Amino acid sequence: MKFLYRLFFWGLPTILKGFGLIFPRVNRFLAARKNLFLRLKEFRSRYSGKLAWFHVASLGEYEQAKPVIEALKKQNSEIGILVSFFSPSGYEPALKKPHPLVDFVTYLPLDRRSWAQEFVRLVNPSSAFFVKYDLWYHHLEALRKFGVPHYLISASFRPNQPYFRWYGGFFKSMLESFNWIFTQNQPSLDLLNTIAVTNASRSGDTRFDRVWATAKHAKSxxxxxxxxxxxxxxxxxxxxxxxxxxxxxxxxxxxxxxxxxxxxxxxxxxxxxxxxxxxxxxxxxxxxxxxxxxxxxxxxxxxxxxxxxxxxxxxxxxxxxxxxxxxxxxxxxxxxxxxxxxxxxxxxxxxxxxxxxxxxxxxxxxxxxxxxxxxxxxxxxxxxxxxxxxxxxxxxxxxxxxxxxxxxxxxxxxx
Known part of the structure; x- marks a missing residue:
């Protein structure tokens, strides 16, 4: 499975370029990742301090990340925050409306092994947080290689996901790599127990924190x-x-x-x-x-x-x-x-x-x-x-x- 995964991501850029001839949104997806590493280098030359990396798929997961970002900054106000997005539908609104506690917003490179290692090397995070899902094997592998503690927050699992299937060993290894997994609910924690993933606990859905804060401080x-x-x-x-x-x-x-x-x-x-x-x-x-x-x-x-x-x-x-x-x-x-x-x-x-x-x-x-x-x-x-x-x-x-x-x-x- 690991070989097939690596082979897929080796060929994916070429496949996407082909699709880009038909679907403009695919070109947008690829173009947004040009000079990604250069922008990271420039940011890290300006900001050399400790950094926490949050990865989210799109806007919904970003909303789940924000209460944890705020709680982290309360504990350590000097730590910087970098947020990576997979989807343009999350990245573009986040750029237009910057969060005051977020120091840098970027796309995540496609999950090629060399690109993932270069991304983690440049970001050089002291900790990393993945939100809900959108897990990428080579990025998690790079975090392990560089000894960066990493966590999965607001996780929500379903029985039909690959982790819980007979062929799920490769995907299960991604869950086992985390220092800790925080689930939204008890059924998700119970599913992890069925595959002997014990580095987990139920913390609840951070969206409740977010909506509570929004209601208390609603715009006028x-x-x-x-x-x-x-x-x-x-x-x-x-x-x-x-x-x-x-x-x-x-x-x-x-x-x-x-x-x-x-x-x-x-x-x-x-x-x-x-x-x-x-x-x-x-x-x-x-x-x-x-x-x-x-x-x-x-x-x-x-x-x-x-x-x-x-x-x-x-x-x-x-x-x-x-x-x-x-x-x-x-x-x-x-x-x-x-x-x-x-x-x-x-x-x-x-x-x-x-x-x-x-x-x-x-x-x-x-x-x-x-x-x-x-x-x-x-x-x-x-x-x-x-x-x-x-x-x-x-x-x-x-x-x-x-x-x-x-x-x-x-x-x-x-x-």
């Missing part, structure tokens, strides 16, 4: 508050067409509400199409004025959504019908019930099941389902139970980042 939007003017509000996050097929009839049935809708696709076309299907006035945020008489506000930018849930009586989070459910913990952090479409792969989104067990999450599969759930949540007693459940569940899970750093300090003190 006084003009939106003035526009709402006390009216009941629904905030829809990361809406796909499949979600809007359910939401549009709901809007027409509840014209007494105002609606803030953040589409997954920020291009004008879907928003224009949805606006034409509605009997009430709508406007995009980029063209909106506070005195607008519209009752529907489309958010056509990135960065506002997580704080907009402060205005919601009820939230709907999209993606369940599509490639993946967006972050339902964000609205729950504000103590409001959340509705979402039927999740195709619940093992990838265990919070969808858990939120329903807790009584603050509601899954729907049709316009009729959504209308029924919405009408139930308009009943004061049911609504109060759902909001209490959201508050209890989030507050009970806050502290995952502190638990991670406490264990890291026990194993390899960072100060």
């Amino acid at each position: 939007f006084p003009e939106i508050s003035h526009w709402i003017n006390g009216r009941p509000t629904v905030v829809v996050g990361s809406a796909w067409q499949e979600d809007m097929d359910l939401i549009l009839p709901l809007i027409e049935a509840h014209l007494d509400y105002v609606w803030i809708i953040a589409p997954h696709d920020l291009s004008p076309e879907p928003m224009d199409r949805w606006a034409k299907q509605l009997s009430v006035k709508s406007v995009t945020y980029s063209k909106w004025a506070p005195e607008s008489q519209a009752s529907i506000l489309f958010i056509d930018n990135i960065g506002m959504l997580s704080s907009l849930y402060q205005f919601a009586k009820i939230a709907y989070v999209g993606g369940g019908f599509g490639k993946g459910l967006h972050n339902i913990l964000e609205p729950l952090g504000f103590g409001i019930p959340v509705i979402f479409g039927k999740v195709k792969n619940v093992s990838k989104f265990p919070e969808s099941i858990q939120s329903q067990h807790q009584g603050c999450g509601f899954e729907v599969n049709s316009p009729e389902d959504l209308l029924n759930v919405f009408d139930r949540l308009e009943q004061a007693e049911i609504y109060q139970k759902a909001t209490f459940a959201a508050q209890e569940w989030v507050s009970a899970n806050v502290g995952a980042a502190d638990r991670v750093m406490q264990k890291v300090q026990e194993l390899t003190p960072l100060s």
Whole structure:
């Protein structure tokens, strides 16, 4: 298996160049990695101090990394932070909106052995943190070679992953290389036990820390508050067409509400199409004025959504019908019930099941389902139970980042 893995990554750049002739996004993926090592050298010439390396796949995992970055900096304010991304969809927004505690953002090179060793040599981290998944054999091998302690945080495992299959020895070796694995939940820890990986403990999902902090320090939007003017509000996050097929009839049935809708696709076309299907006035945020008489506000930018849930009586989070459910913990952090479409792969989104067990999450599969759930949540007693459940569940899970750093300090003190 190791030979096949190395052979694959030896030939992958050539394969990707071929695909780049057909798919522009592949060219973008390759072009972004040009001069990667040169940029690292330049950064390390400017910053020669101790550095912690965090690797994330994309934006969702970056959000999980941030509470641990903050907890680490509390323990050792002098340590620098480097974050690597695999996906442009994470890297590009992180560059546009820098985190004050992050010193450098980079792509991860493809997992060729020589490239991985050069990357780790140049970064020269004193510790490394991988978030949730996106594990690369040669990068982990390089960390072992250079004696760098490394950890997997907010890990979430499923029985159908290669680690737990009969052929999984090669993949299991990646898990065994970590100094410690911190799982989101008990089922993930139980799965590790089935393959005798014991360098692990349950710390919880660091996203709870993140959404708790966001809710406590939400951005202020006084003009939106003035526009709402006390009216009941629904905030829809990361809406796909499949979600809007359910939401549009709901809007027409509840014209007494105002609606803030953040589409997954920020291009004008879907928003224009949805606006034409509605009997009430709508406007995009980029063209909106506070005195607008519209009752529907489309958010056509990135960065506002997580704080907009402060205005919601009820939230709907999209993606369940599509490639993946967006972050339902964000609205729950504000103590409001959340509705979402039927999740195709619940093992990838265990919070969808858990939120329903807790009584603050509601899954729907049709316009009729959504209308029924919405009408139930308009009943004061049911609504109060759902909001209490959201508050209890989030507050009970806050502290995952502190638990991670406490264990890291026990194993390899960072100060």
